[in-house]
Amino acid sequence: MSEEQDRQRLEELRQQLQYHNYRYHALDDPEISDQEFDQMLRELVELEETYPQWITPDSPTQRVGYAPVEGFGSVTHAVPLLSLSNVFSEDELRAFCQRVERWAGTQVTYFAELKIDGLAVSLSYEEGLFGQGATRGDGTVGEDITQNLRTVRALPLRLQAPATINVRGEVFMSRDAFVRLNEEREKQGDAVFANPRNAAAGSLRQLDPQVTADRRLDIFCYSIGATDNQELRTHSESLQYLQELGFKINPHAQRCADVDALLSFIQYWATERQGLPYDIDGIVIKVDSLELQEMLGYTAKSPRWATAYKFPAQQVLTKVLNIQIQVGRTGALTPLAHLEPVNVAGSTVSRATLHNEDVIREKDVRIGDTVILQKAGDVIPEIVSTRSELRTGDEQVFVMPSHCPACGGDAVRLEGEAVRRCVNTACPAQRLERLVHFASRSAMDIDGLGPAIMEQLVNAGLVTTPADLYRLHKEQLQALERMGSKSAANLLQAIAASKEQPLPRLIFALGIRLVGIEAARDLAERFGTLQALAEAAEDDLVAVKSIGPKIAASVRQFFAEEANRELLDELRELGVNPRSQATAAQGESVTALKDLTFVVTGKLEGWTRSDVEQLLRQAGANVTGSISGNTDYLVAGEKAGSKLEKAASLGVTVLDQEQFRTFLQERGVSFD
């Protein structure tokens, strides 16, 4: 055959294979047998071996063929991958629909589909060609798992039309594939996966795509993140369009005219789900009209136009072998039940938190009791109740200790609190937990500094406060067990790198009670430096978006502690001072407005309020939300309102926009 004929045959084979792949996966309606398919594929492989220069990435032979990677790159999602709110009962679903319909002001058509128990992925196609695939990650940033996703046969490498589109779907493993995989692993002496979901997750995150390819993963696509198709009006149309493009869509879905139709769909699948070849953990309910979806919008975490009806958790019986106390980083004493290991909803459970002494008393859980266990939200093991009629008389009532089991210090229960806390700030259990939190992934993210190494550092007396981490040197680390020269160097580098972490992470890392990452972000934005935050009055704290009186009090308490103030100073001296780094480049202007306190109000032309506030902070000023005796200047734009009167009554100098510009110029603060 001539080269030209080979070329034609190769193109023909690719087109046919792509078409049959589409018939098989997207339409679930194959026209040829698996053998015929494999034969064509083999022929294509042979041709490509003769003409390697003709291999293209979207060729059906190129699903596997990429070398193992060292790690996954990160991908920032152009449109975030949100999660869904949950409802757990008919009443809650009715309330959800009522809310939707009240907002919409009309009757609403819904769409119900299965909630596949796998992993969310985002797939991007450019002009019909699969370009990038990523995990959900934290919803904003995920991991680039393109090469692994290419091995999922139901995922089209080339679409039926040259669409540019971002699609969301769920990668999962069928129960069959899961059982077979575990059988093989057992034979080879490898640990088995607890459930198909874990198996799918483990397989998707393999560094070697060949391993992923062997795992027989599957995918259902369920929504569009972004598209160049302007004609779609409803979610049902989107799914139809996805299927036309070649994506695999779950067939068990239905438009529902009202909540009763939704409930019938839910009831049907609550029993029929056992017969499905894959796990589902609920039903997803969406508003069908895309226009209405847009109108309803989103909360911070999830769309208002959708929710997940979660099936009730599977319950099992087990025995409480013991109840022990754990001491957390805030000193909280948490009773933990040690259980006879039992399989529930796909994984083996041997411990469950009992939260606090009230919970133990209310549920009357005793050591030796037979209890009903379930997984809350299908994840966290929870003791639902105790089967007191099965008691033998040998059970023991658990008594909450009045002293900390880690340090022997007083364990006190404050009024209005359910939790007993160890009040000894030098308590070693708290210290370790605090340090582990400081270095953890969501805080300072010090790579390689997990609980085990931290414990070694603490036990060796090298680290008692976070500041000590930045004083470590190589010889000290190398003296630790199982710490080679290379790991020591890597660890030091990771610690040094954490000095560059942004302020919100540092605030969060300090482990101030009630201050989560969200609150830390708002505090950082408002106060600009750790020092300014430490000096903030309770009123100023409460004026911040997500900060209520309780958090404000907790922040004040934290910074009132002498040891904590010292920690701040030490961290700053050691170069852990996010703002000073961000503004160092601006040289002198950093201190130009030092010790001055500003309030900014009204509309300023050409500037947003947060621009101005940032500028002031970078120049060393404090910026607060309300005028007090401490305020030096009020920067007042148009429509300044009541703050002007307050400023006048307290004798605070008011600067209008023009005066403010001059003021900055005179002090050498550049602002354009």
Ligand code: IVH
């Ligand atoms: S829609 C913006 N539909 O459930 C909402 N999600 O917490 C997008 N899931 O992480 C979700 N099956 O991975 C949707 N038919 C389905 C789904 C589904 C499974 C997963 C999804 C997400 C989680 C929601």
